[in-house]
Amino acid sequence: MNDTVGIVIVSHSGDIAKGTADMVRQMVGSEVKVSFCGGNPDGGLGTNVSLIIDAINDAWSSKGVAILVDLGGAETNSEMAVEMLEPERRKLVVVCNAPIVEGAVMAATEAAGGSSLEQVRAVAEELTAG
């Protein structure tokens, strides 16, 4: 089977991150790797750079990884996580400018067809461009 772009979901809320990943798996299927992280270790809201790196590793694919985020810190921490990857992996990871739930479902749908990372990102960001 051809590798497909992996999807990472980063929310301030662990429940939102998990719920979004569940929606992707149920609506799109299991052929796309989806990982998620959200919340801080105390069970509160937040995002964490090392957990984001773990999620990127879990969803890793030779075609790359698309990250969907919710608000502010989720985006800056995701960008920081990408910066901390090895240079050759860094260019295979993008943070999408898209709504987290809709973007994740659409990105995964595009990824399932074997599309490139740039195509997956463009589809996720189609929602924002309108």
Next chain:
Amino acid sequence: MLETSANGPFVTGKVALVHAVGMHARPAVKLTKLAKRFQAQISIRASETADWINAKSVAKVMALRAPPNSTIEIKAFGEDADAAVAALIDLVSADFPDRDP
């Protein structure tokens, strides 16, 4: 209602949307995923007056918001256009069953 015809370079078909809630998110994802398996250019529309949209664009297919019992028109162009139209008609008429990828 199922019909297909070779109309010029295009293969076209029509199928009634029997899904209870119409073309919403889950059916849209299934239709897009199936369309992407074919090389052919595939367009669909939900009424004769609507613009044709790319069946491989999940955002556009979701935005169709076709109501239940509307007729989905399909047209395809390319080497596997026949198979593409037949497969999409099959998916819609069978009410978007869950299948293995």
